[in-house]
Amino acid sequence: MRIGVLTGGGDCPGLNAVIRxxxxxGEAIHGHALVGYRYGWKxxxxxxxxxxxxxxxxGLLHRGGTMLGTSRMSPAMFEDGAQQVQRTMxxxxxxxxxxxxxxxxxxxxxxxxxxxxxxxxVPKTIDNDISATDVTFGFHTAVQxxxxxxxxxxxxxxxxxxxxxxxxxxRHAGWLAAYSGIAGGADVxxxxxxxxxxxxxxxxxxxxxxxGVKFSIIVVAEGSTPVEGTMKKIEYEVDDYGHQxxxxxxxxxxxxxxxxxxxxxxxxxxxxxxxxxxxxxxDRVLATRFGIAAVDAVHNKEYGxxxxxxxxxxxxxxxHDATNELKxxxxxxxxxxxxxxx
Numbered sequence: 598m599r600i601g602v603l604t605g606g607g608d609c610p611g612l613n614a615v616i617r618x619x620x621x622x623g624e625a626i627h628g629h630a631l632v633g634y635r636y637g638w639k640x641x642x643x644x645x646x647x648x649x650x651x652x653x654x655x656g657l658l659h660r661g662g663t664m665l666g667t668s669r670m671s672p673a674m675f676e677d678g679a680q681q682v683q684r685t686m687x688x689x690x691x692x693x694x695x696x697x698x699x700x701x702x703x704x705x706x707x708x709x710x711x712x713x714x715x716x717x718x719v720p721k722t723i724d725n726d727i728s729a730t731d732v733t734f735g736f737h738t739a740v741q742x743x744x745x746x747x748x749x750x751x752x753x754x755x756x757x758x759x760x761x762x763x764x765x766x767x768r769h770a771g772w773l774a775a776y777s778g779i780a781g782g783a784d785v786x787x788x789x790x791x792x793x794x795x796x797x798x799x800x801x802x803x804x805x806x807x808x809g810v811k812f813s814i815i816v817v818a819e820g821s822t823p824v825e826g827t828m829k830k831i832e833y834e835v836d837d838y839g840h841q842x843x844x845x846x847x848x849x850x851x852x853x854x855x856x857x858x859x860x861x862x863x864x865x866x867x868x869x870x871x872x873x874x875x876x877x878x879x880d881r882v883l884a885t886r887f888g889i890a891a892v893d894a895v896h897n898k899e900y901g902x903x904x905x906x907x908x909x910x911x912x913x914x915x916x917h918d919a920t921n922e923l924k925x926x927x928x929x930x931x932x933x934x935x936x937x938x939x
Contacts (some may be wrong), residue, residue, distance in 0.1 A: 606669060614880070615887055618889045619888040624650065642678070700923065710901040738874075743777035761864075771818040771821070795857070
């Protein structure tokens with residue numbers, strides 16, 4: 598069997614570990630041939646491929662990014678997307694695909710599966726917003742990077758009696774902000790799931806100052822929005838794929854806090870730093886387990902599925918169920934964080 602592999606969407610720590618595991622189990626154990634498509638679904642549609650072997654994939658485990666490159670293109674954007682994918686697979690003698698990606702990539706995979714393409718998905722996102730899996734690889738690495746940054750900002754905030762606003766990624770779900778905020782001891786956490794009132798945020802900071810604590814840490818997810826009428830909303834540009842180019846809410850929140858409280862306030866946006874670099878040990882192991890489970894699923898012809906972890910067990914779930922809705926931060930986690938606010 599010849600199996601195609603692609604990585605789509607934003608890069609993420611652990612992608613290379615998945616690719617490595619797919620190749621190692623696919624070639625050495627199952628005896629399959631592996632083909633890598635460059636730049637995600639774009640490579641599949643354009644027929645841009647490369648052979649993947651154990652020999653040319655050594656040294657990948659600890660490397661960030663993806664050796665195959667990535668893009669946000671999806672075959673679902675084209676009326677004949679499924680036909681284009683099938684033509685490429687036929688030309689390359691590829692029997693099935695393994696698509697590694699987040700919401701957009703896996704939604705495209707679900708659409709291709711519905712059109713009859715043999716496909717298995719692997720969930721990837723630092724936002725941790727894919728349903729049907731407890732966690733995705735890359736998330737814990739991003740949390741650790743954000744927590745390290747918050748720890749460092751604590752010292753300068755305390756030294757200068759400043760309010761520090763830290764913007765992290767999180768388009769529709771605030772898992773990264775919530776986890777790093779709790780781990781980093783943030784005094785306020787703002788997430789997309791809960792529109793915020795900037796006056797209440799300022800009141801919490803003022804209460805800290807009234808008790809003699811002259812610094813505060815605010816963590817805000819990039820997709821957070823204010824309650825209607827409480828402050829001006831940002832008008833975001835839209836990219837070629839219809840996604841808003843988020844970023845800037847941290848700066849706006851910092852400016853509003855300083856204007857309303859007269860406390861010196863600074864903003865730091867961690868941005869793409871959260872997606873780069875070497876994965877943690879946890880994410881290396883999870884990515885490896887996902888890669889092995891994905892190639893096993895293809896070998897067993899369990900098409901139309903996505904690998905997922907439930908508790909400590911890696912299983913396969915329906916691609917449709919996995920992409921039907923986003924997994925957002927639950928109220929219980931935010932209640933835990935709120936205990937330490939103010």
